[in-house]
Amino acid sequence: xxxxxxxxxxxxxxxxPLTKERTTIGRKPHNDIQIDNLAVSGExxxxxTILNDSFLEDLGSTNGTVVNGNPIKKHFLQNNDVIELxxxxxxxxxxxxxxxxxxxxxxxxxxxxxxxxMKAAAAAAAGGGGAQAAVAQRxxxxxxxxxxxxxxxxxxxxxxxxxxxxxxxAAKPGGQxxxxxxxxxxxxxxxxxxxxxPLTTLGKPGVQVAVLTRRPQGYFITHVExxxxxxxxxxxxxxxxxxxxxxxxxxxxxxxxxxxxxx
Amino acid sequence: xxxxxxxxxxxxxxxxxVRSHNEDSIAADPANGLVVLADGMGxxxxxxxxxxxxxxxxxxxxxxxxxxxxxxEVDQKNNEExxxxxxxxxxxxxxxxxxxxxxxxxxxxxxxxxxxVCLFYDNRILVAHLGDSRLYMSRDGKFKQVTRDHSLLQEQxxxxxxxxEQAKKAAHKNLVTKALGIDPTVEPELxxxxxxxxxxxxxCSDGLCDMVDDEDIGMTLSTLGGNLKLAAQQLVQMxxxxxxxxxxxxxxxxxxxxxxxxxxVMAKVFAWLK
Numbered sequence: 001x002x003x004x005x006x007x008x009x010x011x012x013x014x015x016x017p018l019t020k021e022r023t024t025i026g027r028k029p030h031n032d033i034q035i036d037n038l039a040v041s042g043e044x045x046x047x048x049t050i051l052n053d054s055f056l057e058d059l060g061s062t063n064g065t066v067v068n069g070n071p072i073k074k075h076f077l078q079n080n081d082v083i084e085l086x087x088x089x090x091x092x093x094x095x096x097x098x099x100x101x102x103x104x105x106x107x108x109x110x111x112x113x114x115x116x117x118m119k120a121a122a123a124a125a126a127g128g129g130g131a132q133a134a135v136a137q138r139x140x141x142x143x144x145x146x147x148x149x150x151x152x153x154x155x156x157x158x159x160x161x162x163x164x165x166x167x168x169x170a171a172k173p174g175g176q177x178x179x180x181x182x183x184x185x186x187x188x189x190x191x192x193x194x195x196x197x198p199l200t201t202l203g204k205p206g207v208q209v210a211v212l213t214r215r216p217q218g219y220f221i222t223h224v225e226x227x228x229x230x231x232x233x234x235x236x237x238x239x240x241x242x243x244x245x246x247x248x249x250x251x252x253x254x255x256x257x258x259x260x261x262x263x
Numbered sequence: 264x265x266x267x268x269x270x271x272x273x274x275x276x277x278x279x280x281v282r283s284h285n286e287d288s289i290a291a292d293p294a295n296g297l298v299v300l301a302d303g304m305g306x307x308x309x310x311x312x313x314x315x316x317x318x319x320x321x322x323x324x325x326x327x328x329x330x331x332x333x334x335x336e337v338d339q340k341n342n343e344e345x346x347x348x349x350x351x352x353x354x355x356x357x358x359x360x361x362x363x364x365x366x367x368x369x370x371x372x373x374x375x376x377x378x379x380v381c382l383f384y385d386n387r388i389l390v391a392h393l394g395d396s397r398l399y400m401s402r403d404g405k406f407k408q409v410t411r412d413h414s415l416l417q418e419q420x421x422x423x424x425x426x427x428e429q430a431k432k433a434a435h436k437n438l439v440t441k442a443l444g445i446d447p448t449v450e451p452e453l454x455x456x457x458x459x460x461x462x463x464x465x466x467c468s469d470g471l472c473d474m475v476d477d478e479d480i481g482m483t484l485s486t487l488g489g490n491l492k493l494a495a496q497q498l499v500q501m502x503x504x505x506x507x508x509x510x511x512x513x514x515x516x517x518x519x520x521x522x523x524x525x526x527x528v529m530a531k532v533f534a535w536l537k
């Protein structure tokens with residue numbers, strides 16, 4: 001949920017979540033955010049919040065509304081925007097701001113496309129544009145336009161990845177060093193196995209099985225089945241995944257093996 | 264018929280790495296062979312309310328009805344199986360509850376939820392779904408998607424506007440064309456498939472299939488199938504490792520043995536004696 005942080009002279013006074021569609025700011029007590037300061041007009045400004053987007057509008061205040069140092073009449077609030085009202089500052093903090101930009105968040109929220117919007121999207125896809133009027137919900141319009149753009153712009157390969165922030169995983173375990181295990185005992189002693197897959201199972205099904213998982217944080221070993229758990233450096237592992245370090249020695253189903261990282 | 268010894272069920276749900284709320288909701292009733300997964304949508308906490316209502320209504324209503332019903336019997340009036348009718352009725356009931364709540368309470372306006380419901384009976388699985396939550400099946404090492412999303416993307420793929428490859432990169436993955444609780448009435452898509460002992464069924468929200476390739480999901484089920492609980496946790500972990508942009512929920516169901524519905528003369532006599 002987006003929120004505003006009210007402060008004066010660097011001192012945080014309170015946090016105000018933007019739960020309502022219209023949040024009014026002014027000096028008079030009926031405002032949602034009342035700022036009792038003569039530099040603030042009775043009805044100074046309003047913030048309109050639609051889904052994840054918030055718009056700030058000045059209501060013809062005497063001293064005006066300033067965002068990031070610029071006087072504005074109407075403004076689409078972005079994360080970390082600072083609204084100045086006299087001596088007071090209101091910082092706008094968007095939803096889930098640090099992890100995903102506002103634009104991405106918009107595209108990832110699951111939404112229903114109603115039949116009316118569907119037709120609009122289809123029309124847009126076929127004719128290219130002109131769909132917005134038919135779409136009641138603003139968000140649906142944005143999405144439909146996006147859909148139309150994607151549908152009509154297929155040939156444009158460069159555009160596709162840009163329009164698709166959701167598809168690219170944030171962190172593929174590609175950048176980390178590759179791990180491997182070498183068998184130290186048993187019939188295949190000396191054999192080496194590279195751990196390239198996200199999951200590698202080891203052991204004998206029905207007797208004792210463990211899985212090595214490759215994650216961005218490194219490699220982990222987890223017990224899967226069997227009465228006994230595998231040991232790492234002589235210590236039996238718990239139920240939770242156990243992080244593997246370079247040159248750890250694993251013992252599983254009577255076979256010893258060494259885990260190591262390849263350069 | 265108690266299916267507790269017939270079905271092994273493991274569930275896992277997680278808000279993911281980005282969202283603060285978990286709008287997904289899952290429920291399982293192993294005795295009646297019923298699992299339900301819902302991915303809610305709507306402002307602030309309305310998504311959670313919608314998905315929670317869907318799972319609660321369906322599980323509690325079905326539990327009451329299944330206590331005295333034989334889902335494999337065929338309704339003489341319209342030649343429809345009892346199971347399909349029951350599931351459809353409960354889905355509609357949940358739809359009405361959510362829709363009325365969204366109409367009467369302003370903070371819930373516009374809420375809705377996707378839904379996958381699976382009922383296991385008589386060596387079969389009946390699946391009803393709405394929206395982009397999915398059912399997958401793993402049998403004899405083969406992994407495939409069973410349900411087809413009700414989404415704009417799927418419609419575009421079907422009509423040939425885009426290829427499945429392009430769909431993976433599409434920006435509008437999130438637009439569903441059907442959902443529970445949005446309109447006064449809804450028609451869930453119902454299908455029925457035979458099951459075999461050893462099958463693993465996976466119900467998941469789009470937080471899993473958007474973040475993890477089908478191939479990797481299939482591999483996880485085939486390698487960790489021996490430990491269903493771990494497989495469920497592993498799937499959620501993979502989604503989170505890949506970014507975890509959405510809530511992730513999974514329900515895994517493994518069929519351990521045959522579970523035929525009582526039929527035939529002997530069964531009828533037996534039922535009559537009871």
